[in-house]
Amino acid sequence: xxxxxxxxxxxxxxxxxxxxxxxxxxxxxxxxxxxxxxxxxxxxxxxxxxxxxxxxxxxxxxxxxxxxxxxxxxxxxxxxxxxxxxxxxxxxxxxxxxxxxxxxxxxxxxxxxxxxxxxxxxxxxxxxxxxxxxxxxxxxxxxxxxxxxxxxxxxxxxxxxxxxxxxxxxxxxxxxxxxxxxxxxxxxxxxxxxxxxxxxxxxxxxxxxxxxxxxxxxxxxxxxxxxxxxxxxxxxxxxxxxxxxxxxxxxxxxxxxxxxxxxxxxxxxxxxxxxxxxxxxxxxxxxxxxxxxxxxxxxxxxxxxxxxxxxxxxxxxxxxxxxxxxxxxxxxxxxxxxxxxxxxxxxxxxxxxxxxxxxxxxxxxxxxxxxxxxxxxxxxx
Amino acid sequence: xxxxxxxxxxxxxxxxxxxxxxxxxxxxxxxxxxxxxxxxxxxxxxxxxxxxxxxxxxxxxxxxxxxxxxxxxxxxxxxxxxxxxxxxxxxxxxxxxxxxxxxxxxxxxxxxxxxxxxxxxxxxxxxxxxxxxxxxxxxxxxxxxxxxxxxxxxxxxxxxxxxxxxxxxxxxxxxxxxxxxxxxxxxxxxxxxxxxxxxxxxxxxxxxxxxxxxxxxxxxxxxxxxxxx
Numbered sequence: 001x002x003x004x005x006x007x008x009x010x011x012x013x014x015x016x017x018x019x020x021x022x023x024x025x026x027x028x029x030x031x032x033x034x035x036x037x038x039x040x041x042x043x044x045x046x047x048x049x050x051x052x053x054x055x056x057x058x059x060x061x062x063x064x065x066x067x068x069x070x071x072x073x074x075x076x077x078x079x080x081x082x083x084x085x086x087x088x089x090x091x092x093x094x095x096x097x098x099x100x101x102x103x104x105x106x107x108x109x110x111x112x113x114x115x116x117x118x119x120x121x122x123x124x125x126x127x128x129x130x131x132x133x134x135x136x137x138x139x140x141x142x143x144x145x146x147x148x149x150x151x152x153x154x155x156x157x158x159x160x161x162x163x164x165x166x167x168x169x170x171x172x173x174x175x176x177x178x179x180x181x182x183x184x185x186x187x188x189x190x191x192x193x194x195x196x197x198x199x200x201x202x203x204x205x206x207x208x209x210x211x212x213x214x215x216x217x218x219x220x221x222x223x224x225x226x227x228x229x230x231x232x233x234x235x236x237x238x239x240x241x242x243x244x245x246x247x248x249x250x251x252x253x254x255x256x257x258x259x260x261x262x263x264x265x266x267x268x269x270x271x272x273x274x275x276x277x278x279x280x281x282x283x284x285x286x287x288x289x290x291x292x293x294x295x296x297x298x299x300x301x302x303x304x305x306x307x308x309x310x311x312x313x314x315x316x317x318x319x320x321x322x323x324x325x326x327x328x329x330x331x332x333x334x335x336x337x338x339x340x341x342x343x344x345x346x347x348x349x350x351x352x353x354x355x356x357x358x359x360x361x362x363x364x365x366x367x368x369x370x371x372x373x374x375x376x377x378x379x380x381x
Numbered sequence: 382x383x384x385x386x387x388x389x390x391x392x393x394x395x396x397x398x399x400x401x402x403x404x405x406x407x408x409x410x411x412x413x414x415x416x417x418x419x420x421x422x423x424x425x426x427x428x429x430x431x432x433x434x435x436x437x438x439x440x441x442x443x444x445x446x447x448x449x450x451x452x453x454x455x456x457x458x459x460x461x462x463x464x465x466x467x468x469x470x471x472x473x474x475x476x477x478x479x480x481x482x483x484x485x486x487x488x489x490x491x492x493x494x495x496x497x498x499x500x501x502x503x504x505x506x507x508x509x510x511x512x513x514x515x516x517x518x519x520x521x522x523x524x525x526x527x528x529x530x531x532x533x534x535x536x537x538x539x540x541x542x543x544x545x546x547x548x549x550x551x552x553x554x555x556x557x558x559x560x561x562x563x564x565x566x567x568x569x570x571x572x573x574x575x576x577x578x579x580x581x582x583x584x585x586x587x588x589x590x591x592x593x594x595x596x597x598x599x600x601x602x603x604x605x606x607x608x609x610x
Contacts, residue, residue: 001493004479011481293477296438298466298494300459375438375465 001299005307008287009314015286018279019315020322023355026272027323030265030351031343032330037261038347039340045247046182047094047112048240050123054213055222057243058089058229061236063210065250066243067185069094072209072235079233080212085220090115093198094210099191100167103154109146110190111168113198113208120213122179122192129162129177134194138201139176140168145336146189147178168201185251187338269354276319277362280312284366288373295375305367312363313356320355324348385546385578386412386435390444393430404430406601407444414545415576417568417591419583422598428582429550431598435580436548437465449545466494470539474551476531478523478538484510484530485519488537495542502541509537513567529560536567540577547571549581553588565591 009016042049047066048057058080062070074091081089093113098106114121119131127144134141142151147160160166164175173193181190193201199208214237216225222239229237238246252258284291291304327343334341391408394401405427412418412435420428433439434446437453446453449468456464470491478487489506493499507519513533515526523531532552539547549568553561565588571577572593581592589595590609597604 003499004482004490004493007481008479011479289475289477290479293471293473294494295462296436296465296471297491298462300462 001294001303001307002310004294005310006314008290009283009311012283012286015279015283016315019276019283020319022272022275022277022279023315023319023359024322024326026268026276026358027320027351027355028326029268029272029323030354031324031327031347033261033264033268034347034351035327035331035341035343036339037257038342038344039334040185040257041248041251042342043183043185043187043340044251045244046184048244048247049182051092051121051213052124052240053120053215054090054240055216056214056226056229056237056239058212058214058233058235058237059210061234063236064246066094066247068250069210072212074209076233076235077209077212080214080229080235083225083229083232085217085225085228087215087217088118088120089212089214090118090120091195091209092121092211092213093195093202093208095198095202095208096186096188097168097201099151099173099189101151101154102164102166105154107150108188109151109168110184110186110188111198111201112190112192113195114192115213116194116196120215123181125180127178127180129175131177133176134192134197136174136176138171138173138197139193140166140173140197141177141179141192142175143181143190143192144178145180145183145338146191147175149338150189169203171201173197173201183338183340269358272355273358273362276315276358277365280315280359280362281366281369284308284369288370291370292373292375295370295373301371304370308363308367308370309360312359312366316356316359319359320352323355324351383414384411385414385449386410386580387447388431388435388444389446391431391434391441391446392443393427393434393439393441403601405434405441408601408603410596410603410606412578412580413594414578415572416593417572417579417581418594418596419581419589419592420596420598421583421586421589422604424584426598427601428598432548432550432580432582435546436469436471437461466491467542468545470542470544470547472532472535472539472547472549472552474554476523476528476535476555478531478534480523483520483522484515484526484534487523487534488541490538491542506537506541509541510534513537527560528556529563532556532560532564533567536564540571545578547577547579549579551583551585552581553583553585558587561585561588 060070060072077091095111096108097111099109100106122131133139142160151160153160162175162177165172216222226237226239331341331343388408388410391405393405394403396402422428434441435448440454485503485506488510489502492502510519513536515530515533553564568579569591572579593609595607
């Protein structure tokens with residue numbers, strides 16, 4: 001009997017495509033919006049993602065987020081280095097600075113100053129030039145996407161590149177290469193330089209140490225080391241994953257982004273469910289005479305219930321495949337652009353669960369009409 | 382010859398309260414086995430209600446109706462469904478063929494409902510369609526068949542599970558005279574050669590001469606019963 005249920009579904013192509021479109025639309029909203037949300041959230045810890053060498057991040061207790069920093073004293077670096085279980089501890093400076101471009105325009109950039117001896121803190125994907133070049137006076141590396149967009153050389157209509165200059169503070173900086181970094185939450189270009197160059201560009205503000213990056217020695221776990229640093233120095237110390245979570249949580253708790261995305265997803269569910277529900281219900285009503293016939297010739301209610309649930313499940317799976325497929329294509333197109341996007345298996349699992357639930361509820365509501373149907377309906381035209 | 386249907390004091394109402402209207406006002410009727418019986422009468426006289434009760438797709442409000450020795454008003458919903466699937470064949474005015482199934486798939490439907498394996502059911506349906514003259518149309522969809530051909534598919538569907546009683550609702554009203562005659566000749570053969578009992582509801586006076594018994598209904602009651610020798 002199930003092949004009859006499927007032939008009824010696929011045979012009515014107009015209704016079938018309308019149902020698939022409705023469910024596909026709901027699936028698109030239910031996967032694409034959370035994927036953009038997660039992508040945006042991922043940006044909240046872009047710096048932590050880029051700098052993958054340290055096990056522990058140390059910072060002032062008042063630092064709440066990677067963009068909301070209370071600087072440390074230089075002395076704190078030596079206090080941390082004195083704790084057992086540490087293989088190395090290096091400084092990291094992070095600040096926002098205004099850059100003047102070759103055409104005279106200004107652009108705010110995020111400046112990261114890394115330890116010039118070890119170069120710990122440098123992202124791993126250098127696309128041109130090399131990290132060693134940073135030892136030259138006033139040298140910087142640009143993030144490749146920023147070089148192509150906001151730091152673009154508008155006079156020559158090309159991306160910024162090695163050999164270009166830009167003014168940071170009162171000093172002229174020389175571009176010595178480019179690298180790939182994760183897009184930041186503020187979506188401004190990122191430049192990397194050495195710790196001492198960064199201090200020069202910043203004008204030697206007294207407290208410039210933002211973070212201390214720490215590697216645990218062999219036999220010491222990151223969790224134990226973070227706890228130990230916290231106890232001995234009274235500074236905040238987090239493992240990499242903990243620090244990511246703290247950044248993530250900060251955005252969740254201090255911005256309206258989750259609420260806004262939640263509203264979008266809820267609206268998507270409502271609109272998609274309404275379209276899918278209405279068309280599926282109409283499809284069932286259109287086929288009442290055939291269900292009446294099936295009842296008249298002896299098909300039991302349980303079997304009809306299963307047939308309609310199968311139809312609901314089928315359109316649910318196909319519609320979800322369509323919607324999530326479009327989402328995946330959008331994700332591929334968003335790669336390397338300013339659009340944030342992160343499609344995880346959890347998003348796919350939860351949205352598929354949501355879609356199939358909508359379909360099952362819709363099918364159940366439709367089937368009630370059939371179960372109440374008098375088989376004598378077949379005698380009426 | 383034994384009675385295959387026996388109704389006593391059969392009453393049926395539609396609507397509630399002040400709107401309650403009697404559709405059957407106490408029908409007493411016996412229908413003999415292996416006969417072709419026709420129910421005739423004006424619209425709203427209760428023909429379709431009566432055939433629905435006899436076919437077990439509707440329950441009476443009062444009275445009894447024994448079909449093949451079973452008091453069908455006493456059967457539970459699932460028992461009634463099973464009873465219909467085994468003993469009753471249906472032919473409808475609008476054919477009620479599934480538009481997305483071929484002739485052979487439509488005709489095989491009652492066997493599929495009874496749990497037959499699909500290929501065996503199709504083989505059986507193909508033989509039956511051949512007998513009703515549609516051997517060359519097995520894989521045609523209803524939209525590719527004429528009205529008369531569609532009705533013959535519906536007849537094949539009503540016969541395939543070898544039911545004792547076949548109920549037909551206005552089987553010729555959507556057909557031209559020639560197709561109607563072809564279908565009625567087929568019904569006549571079912572009665573004469575296979576011993577099937579047929580009950581036909583009709584408005585079509587052109588086909589009355591095919592019947593063994595004609596039951597005239599009016600305003601929910603039997604007006605007359607005429608038997609042709």
